[in-house]
Structures are given as C-alpha cells and as structure tokens.
Amino acid sequence: MFGTDEARALHSRHPAIDLHADSLMWSRWTGYDLHVRHEAPLPFAALGGHVDIPRMIEGGVGAQFFGLVSVPFPTRGLAAVIDEQIDRLEQTVRVNPQRIRKARTAADIRKAAADGTIAALLGIEGGHALEGSIEKLGHFARRGVRYLGLCHFSANELCYPAYGSGRKDDRGLTDFGRKVVIACSELGVIVDLAHINKRGFLEACALAEHPPIVSHTGVLGAFEHWRNIDDEQLRAVADKGGVIGVIFCPRYLGADGIKPVVSHLKHIVNVCGEDAPALGSDWDGFIIPTKDLCDAARLPLLTDALIKEGFSEETIAKILRGNALRAIEDNPVPA
Numbered sequence: 569m570f571g572t573d574e575a576r577a578l579h580s581r582h583p584a585i586d587l588h589a590d591s592l593m594w595s596r597w598t599g600y601d602l603h604v605r606h607e608a609p610l611p612f613a614a615l616g617g618h619v620d621i622p623r624m625i626e627g628g629v630g631a632q633f634f635g636l637v638s639v640p641f642p643t644r645g646l647a648a649v650i651d652e653q654i655d656r657l658e659q660t661v662r663v664n665p666q667r668i669r670k671a672r673t674a675a676d677i678r679k680a681a682a683d684g685t686i687a688a689l690l691g692i693e694g695g696h697a698l699e700g701s702i703e704k705l706g707h708f709a710r711r712g713v714r715y716l717g718l719c720h721f722s723a724n725e726l727c728y729p730a731y732g733s734g735r736k737d738d739r740g741l742t743d744f745g746r747k748v749v750i751a752c753s754e755l756g757v758i759v760d761l762a763h764i765n766k767r768g769f770l771e772a773c774a775l776a777e778h779p780p781i782v783s784h785t786g787v788l789g790a791f792e793h794w795r796n797i798d799d800e801q802l803r804a805v806a807d808k809g810g811v812i813g814v815i816f817c818p819r820y821l822g823a824d825g826i827k828p829v830v831s832h833l834k835h836i837v838n839v840c841g842e843d844a845p846a847l848g849s850d851w852d853g854f855i856i857p858t859k860d861l862c863d864a865a866r867l868p869l870l871t872d873a874l875i876k877e878g879f880s881e882e883t884i885a886k887i888l889r890g891n892a893l894r895a896i897e898d899n900p901v902p903a
C-alpha cells in the first residue's frame with residue numbers, strides 16, 4: 569500500500585478519475601487481464617502493465633478512461649481494432665461486474681463509487697479510427713465511447729498532429745474535422761485535444777459546443793517540449809469549462825519523480841485556476857511513467873505530494889475527481 573493514511577482517506581472520499589490509460593490495447597494484443605494483480609513493472613521501465621483492477625482499488629482510482637488505439641497503418645480495419653478493444657472491456661466486465669462496469673455519465677461514475685465498483689469509460693485516440701465516416705462516430709458513441717482524441721501521431725482526415733507524419737503547422741481542421749467536432753456535441757462525445765497541432769487545437773476548442781478536454785499532456789510553462797501545450801491553449805480550454813489531464817511521463821514533464829507532476833499541475837492552476845487541472849496518466853500507453861507513479865497503486869503518493877505542497881483538500885479533490893466529473897457532466901449524452 570502506498571501513501572499516508574491522510575492521502576488514502578482523501579481518495580476514499582474522492583475516488584480519482586484518470587483521463588487516459590491504454591490498457592485495453594494490451595488486453596487486445598496479449599490478453600492482459602485487468603482482473604489480475606500484476607507486479608509493478610521493474611525497474612520502473614516497462615511500457616505497459618501499469619493498470620489492473622486490484623491496483624486501481626489500492627490506489628483509490630474510482631474511474632478510468634481507457635484509450636482506444638489503432639495504429640494508422642495499414643489504413644483499413646482501423647475502426648475494427650477499436651471495436652475489438654471495446655469487446656475486450658465488455659468481456660472483462662462480464663467476468664465480474666461487481667468489480668468493474670462500463671460507465672458513460674457522471675451519474676454512472678457516482679453510482680459505481682457508491683457500489684464500490686470501478687467505472688470504466690472509453691475514449692478513442694486518433695480520428696483516423698473513424699475511417700472518414702461520421703456514421704462510425706455514431707456507432708462508437710452507441711457503444712459507449714465518451715471522448716474522441718481528434719489526432720494521434722499522424723495527419724488524418726480531420727486534422728494535423730503537433731508532431732509526427734504529415735505535420736503541417738499552418739493547417740487547422742479539415743472540413744470533415746469540423747463536421748466531426750459538431751457531430752461530437754450532438755452525440756455526447758467529448759472533444760479531446762491531445763496530440764493535435766496548435767491551430768487545430770484552438771479551432772476545435774472554439775467550435776466545440778461543450779467543454780473539451782486534453783486527456784493527457786504536459787504544459788510548456790513547466791517544461792519546454794514539443795508534446796506540451798502553451799498557456800494560450802490552456803486558457804482556451806479552461807475558458808470553455810474544459811479540463812487538462814497531466815501526463816505522468818518524465819520525458820514530457822522534464823524530470824523523473826512526483827515533483828514535476830506537481831509543477832505541471834501547479835502551472836495549470838496558476839494560469840487557469842483550480843477548475844482546470846486533472847489527471848491523464850497515460851499508463852499502459854507506450855510511455856515509461858515517472859518511477860514514483862509507475863502504476864495505479866501509487867497514485868496516493870501524488871496526493872501526499874499535493875498535500876505537502878499546501879494544496880487544500882478542496883483543490884486536491886478537484887484535481888483527482890471533481891474537475892473531470894464536471895467536464896463529463898457538462899457534455900450531456902443524448903437520451
């Protein structure tokens with residue numbers, strides 16, 4: 569067990585919501601079983617194996633967004649790969665619905681917490697998974713997908729990446745990209761601005777009817793890196809009532825350990841206020857997480873660091889849970 573009694577008690581009052589972990593990609597590839605407790609990856613260097621239900625319970629994680637990933641080559645069968653990851657989650661839930669259930673709304677997340685069950689939510693990473701079809705977005709929304717990351721590491725039918733193949737910094741959203749952002753509002757799909765270039769980011773942010781999120785990112789104000797976003801981007805999201813999930817990857821944070829995570833969160837608070845920061849670990853996402861937060865069980869260590877830094881319980885509760893919950897609630901799902 570990690571963290572002080574004080575931090576752990578805080579998690580039991582405010583079970584954390586993490587905006588991004590790619591565990592279902594491993595389930596699909598290797599049969600990784602979320603019900604089984606895996607040992608923490610040693611020597612804190614593995615690219616996956618960071619999340620499972622026993623360690624989410626230990627770490628006071630109440631709700632986990634699972635990123636649905638498809639590698640954009642070859643270019644066909646991208647949507648099918650997303651469906652297979654959703655199938656994986658549904659199989660996992662069927663094994664023991666008392667332990668984990670699919671959730672869509674803030675009410676679902678609250679109900680799961682009351683029942684002592686992990687809430688599993690779904691988000692797509694990269695608009696290429698739509699294969700150029702708005703209908704596919706509707707299909708995924710009906711299967712419970714709650715956010716769409718418009719971009720991943722390559723240009724697609726919607727937009728251009730901040731870094732990666734087909735990068736074009738002077739281009740914003742395509743016509744199809746604009747249609748998708750508008751369709752997201754109608755379908756109850758949150759617009760996720762992780763990985764997209766700045767021009768597309770600001771355009772999608774302005775166009776989104778409901779609060780957008782950045783599911784997993786670092787911030788340039790805390791560390792200069794191409795993967796991170798600047799203060800103008802932070803303010804644009806916060807002005808729309810959106811939230812920014814801080815990634816746990818030392819490459820983007822600037823250094824290893826918990827301190828850099830705290831300083832990125834602090835920068836968001838300084839620029840946008842305390843209603844904007846959230847958690848976006850990127851566990852199981854082909855990153856090597858910072859060693860002190862290398863799995864879900866260790867999350868109370870971050871809470872301890874925030875307490876030490878002088879954050880109030882109210883603010884920590886917003887970072888762990890409240891801000892993400894509000895953004896989910898402010899993106900209504902059509903009946």
Ligand SMILES: [Zn+2]
Binds near residue numbers: 693762763784853
């Ligand atoms: Zn990512």
